[in-house]
Amino acid sequence: MATFQTSRGGDDPSALWSDFAAAVPQTDRGGDAPLRYPLAMKILVTGGAGYIGSITVTALEQAGHTPIVLDSLLKGRREFVRERIFYEGDIADRELVRRIVNEHPDLDCTIHMAARIVVPESVEQPYEYYRDNVAKSLELFDELRSLGKTRIVFSSSASVYDLVDDYEVDETSPLAPTSPYARTKRVMEMALEDISAGTDLRAVILRYFNPIGSDPDLTSGGYDREPSHVVGQLMLTAQGLKDAFLITGTGYPTRDGTGIRDYIHVWDLARAHVAAVERFDGILDAVGARSTIINLGTGEGVTVRELLAAFEEVYGASVPTREAPPRPGDAVGAYANVDKARDLLGWRSSLSLRDGIASSLDWGRKRNEILGFD
Numbered sequence: 001m002a003t004f005q006t007s008r009g010g011d012d013p014s015a016l017w018s019d020f021a022a023a024v025p026q027t028d029r030g031g032d033a034p035l036r037y038p039l040a041m042k043i044l045v046t047g048g049a050g051y052i053g054s055i056t057v058t059a060l061e062q063a064g065h066t067p068i069v070l071d072s073l074l075k076g077r078r079e080f081v082r083e084r085i086f087y088e089g090d091i092a093d094r095e096l097v098r099r100i101v102n103e104h105p106d107l108d109c110t111i112h113m114a115a116r117i118v119v120p121e122s123v124e125q126p127y128e129y130y131r132d133n134v135a136k137s138l139e140l141f142d143e144l145r146s147l148g149k150t151r152i153v154f155s156s157s158a159s160v161y162d163l164v165d166d167y168e169v170d171e172t173s174p175l176a177p178t179s180p181y182a183r184t185k186r187v188m189e190m191a192l193e194d195i196s197a198g199t200d201l202r203a204v205i206l207r208y209f210n211p212i213g214s215d216p217d218l219t220s221g222g223y224d225r226e227p228s229h230v231v232g233q234l235m236l237t238a239q240g241l242k243d244a245f246l247i248t249g250t251g252y253p254t255r256d257g258t259g260i261r262d263y264i265h266v267w268d269l270a271r272a273h274v275a276a277v278e279r280f281d282g283i284l285d286a287v288g289a290r291s292t293i294i295n296l297g298t299g300e301g302v303t304v305r306e307l308l309a310a311f312e313e314v315y316g317a318s319v320p321t322r323e324a325p326p327r328p329g330d331a332v333g334a335y336a337n338v339d340k341a342r343d344l345l346g347w348r349s350s351l352s353l354r355d356g357i358a359s360s361l362d363w364g365r366k367r368n369e370i371l372g373f374d
């Protein structure tokens, strides 16, 4: 199988990324919400064997915290758990959640990332999506609440937003989740708002935009053999595994007619979770509420043609393309207003689109040896 060569070149991409990681602060310690926990915290991360979860766990460790991973390995990878504290099981297994809390009574906060996440699959299997993303999350929250573990950071998605004229959405922008997957996320946002209002549970809800890349040391990343997301499609085409990269939708009212997204480096996303758990109480004090929603993006919209140009620059070669009509369910897109994240988390993205592409390419070259792919 062909391997990726990036314009970063060199034989040891991890060395490059280690330098790079050292240059990036964990959180910039600014922002309105004070740090409540300057010391090490213990954090339960559901879905911690998955793509974003495993990288968030790395960021928590690097900030001096102790993550505890709960994952059923429905999708996530054992290789990403490494030597970490790990409970293999379901988020709705109340006995297991009780055992985790018994064994870790000093648990400070839960980051709930475990979910089914594939949009087309959610159209075909709506029951499984509502059961796992909604019903099981409710069991988890109720059990945590009854055990006195009342701080929840929840992974939501920019897919809940409606289209707005200038494509920039803030947390008060209109909503129109269009797939069963997106609706499970919106239902859980509403459930968390209601549960927080009526019980002692509290929630910081993070709406992620479009994560790309790997962790700086190339230990975790995307693990689909045939990734369906746009950067994965570019990589498959560059590798010669697809004959052309399809630009689906060229008649949108954007600056070049193609869809717009906010591609955020997954390492930046992971660092935002460190800020969210460290500032949890201060965030909610600052907004004067028991739950709040925060966008996590870069604040910059990138069209498909702009992404393609950046990819070709980083990759160092052109990629064959073909124009096609939008696929069913395709949306023109959105990018994040990130003022609230800056003010409350003291966080902003610090890595560029090109960094994210280079990271994806480096991970694409490295991942076969970690995941045992041929």
Ligand SMILES: NC(=O)c1ccc[n+]([C@@H]2O[C@H](COP(=O)([O-])OP(=O)(O)OC[C@H]3O[C@@H](n4cnc5c(N)ncnc54)[C@H](O)[C@@H]3O)[C@@H](O)[C@H]2O)c1
Pocket (backbone or CB within 6 Å): 046, 047, 048, 049, 050, 051, 052, 053, 070, 071, 072, 073, 074, 075, 076, 077, 089, 090, 091, 092, 112, 113, 114, 115, 116, 117, 132, 136, 155, 156, 157, 158, 208, 209, 210, 211
């Ligand atoms: N990847 C994205 O583009 C994106 C964008 C917005 C939001 N999100 C959200 O971020 C979170 C993490 O996404 P990801 O991309 O890392 O996906 P992922 O599939 O890699 O990770 C999800 C993890 O949850 C685990 N899991 C699923 N159901 C479970 C259950 N019932 N009990 C225990 N573990 C279970 C899976 O095994 C997997 O490891 C999800 O909540 C997702 O909705 C992802």
